[in-house]
Amino acid sequence: MDVDRGLVLALRRKEPGALDGVYRVYRERIWRLLARLAWSRAEAEDLFQETWLAVARHGHKLREDSNLGVWLYTIARNKHRNSLRSGARGVGRRLGFERLPIAPSIAPDEAADINRELGRVAAALARLPDAHREVLLLCVGERLPRAEVARILGISEEALRKRLSRARAALDVLLDSNPAEVP
Amino acid sequence: MNPTHHRLEAALDAWPVPELSAELSARTLTRTRATLRPCSSLADALDLDRKASRAALARRLFVPVVLGAAATVLVVDTCLKIQRIFGA
Numbered sequence: 001m002d003v004d005r006g007l008v009l010a011l012r013r014k015e016p017g018a019l020d021g022v023y024r025v026y027r028e029r030i031w032r033l034l035a036r037l038a039w040s041r042a043e044a045e046d047l048f049q050e051t052w053l054a055v056a057r058h059g060h061k062l063r064e065d066s067n068l069g070v071w072l073y074t075i076a077r078n079k080h081r082n083s084l085r086s087g088a089r090g091v092g093r094r095l096g097f098e099r100l101p102i103a104p105s106i107a108p109d110e111a112a113d114i115n116r117e118l119g120r121v122a123a124a125l126a127r128l129p130d131a132h133r134e135v136l137l138l139c140v141g142e143r144l145p146r147a148e149v150a151r152i153l154g155i156s157e158e159a160l161r162k163r164l165s166r167a168r169a170a171l172d173v174l175l176d177s178n179p180a181e182v183p
Numbered sequence: 184m185n186p187t188h189h190r191l192e193a194a195l196d197a198w199p200v201p202e203l204s205a206e207l208s209a210r211t212l213t214r215t216r217a218t219l220r221p222c223s224s225l226a227d228a229l230d231l232d233r234k235a236s237r238a239a240l241a242r243r244l245f246v247p248v249v250l251g252a253a254a255t256v257l258v259v260d261t262c263l264k265i266q267r268i269f270g271a
Binding site for chain 1: 185189194198201203210214218219
């Protein structure tokens with residue numbers, strides 16, 4: 001039995017430690033997605049906690065054949081979408097880009113080049129509509145299979161293909177227009 | 184592969200995501216474990232944060248209590264009026 005299936009069964013049976021097991025396996029991936037979607041640490045932290053609370057509340061409702069990863073990413077993505085819709089968050093969104101230091105093993109000149117390129121890509125991503133940004137982060141950032149991304153976004157694979165293509169084209173235009181870096 | 188896709192992939196690979204802090208992890212696990220525990224109090228049942236449970240509980244109870252009291256006064260007042268009309 002693979003790890004995810006075992007975790008789904010444990011969640012369904014409300015086994016003690018089931019949630020900790022899921023958390024251990026998926027916390028970094030969910031955090032990475034939310035940090036990139038939310039663009040600010042404080043907002044990402046709120047969404048992260050809400051996501052895991054939802055997992056705790058609804059884990060027992062999973063079907064035996066549920067795809068755990070798809071379910072978790074769907075919750076995280078929906079929490080982010082809901083926060084955008086409610087307007088409760090988002091003030092100052094996209095201003096919180098955290099320019100963290102590149103690994104010390106990289107030479108300073110190279111690090112400066114990487115930071116410049118990161119700044120350009122981050123600025124372009126920040127200017128994309130949310131639907132485009134999330135599809136790029138799921139397909140390219142998380143490297144999830146297209147079928148899974150389509151399920152997470154609640155669209156057909158054909159619709160995903162079109163959305164991904166439009167997102168890439170929009171990003172291309174923004175990168176070519178040499179936008180200013182995110183402050 | 185599409186050059187933009189490749190460029191984005193390289194940037195996202197190099198993009199330093201803020202670290203998931205141990206404090207956030209501990210806080211998240213504490214809250215989720217509390218959700219899984221059987222309800223031992225009204226605050227738990229209403230899924231209120233323990234620290235702020237009294238204030239939050241008061242806020243949540245305020246509207247139903249006030250509305251309930253107003254409805255009771257209205258019903259009693261109506262009954263008294265009916266009683267007066269029929270001279271009972």
